[in-house]
Amino acid sequence: IQRFNQNVRTEWLQLPAFNPAPMIDIRSAMWYNPHIDYVDFMAPGILGILVTMVGALLTALNIVAEKEMGTIEQLNVTPIKKWQFILGKLIPFWVLGLVSITVGMIVAWVIFGLWPEGSLLAIYLLAMIYLLAVLGIGLLISTFADNQQQATLYAFFLIMCFILLSGLFTPVDSMPDWAQVVARLNPPTYFIQDVRAIYLKGSTLADLWQSLVIILGFAAFFNGLAIWNYRKRVA
16 A cells, blocks of 8 residues: 555656746846946946035135135225126136046046946036036135135035035935935035936936936025125125
């Protein structure tokens, strides 16, 4: 009887209904960065920091240098209006910021083979708007600094805070609650996430309109505060 039962079991196991189910192969993949390449994540963020450093630091140093030489005091007694002088100082660094992001994109392409999935025009329009905010930060720093050493110290302190709380190294959603609040008040946070979206996802300006509005708000705030503080100190 035992041998008979073994034969019956053997016949049953040979039937399709009793065959073991095939193994399920589960493979996870990251959207827009399937190979989880750290360079693809970091390079667009570095572009944001590069533009921030060029716009904020150089603007502050240039205007403070004019203050040290006494040029600004001389201009106060000339027919040139203050906004004309400030605009004349900001435009070259606005152009220089666009040049710096161009150089950064070329380096990322030549060395790492990284090229935007989206439009170059979207990146440049985004950079143009973001530079307005960054130049305003540099202008604001120049109203508080009396010499270039102070301007350098203030600028590097702010830039370090920008870098650490911008989502460059750590996603904003993974930060502590207090750090997420600070990151949302950090202009580079929006520029870096938008550049990454254009580079990796191929996003358009229509997809990023909320960030653009926020960056424009930063630009109006920092430039307005800088002009107000400048007038207050001159008076």
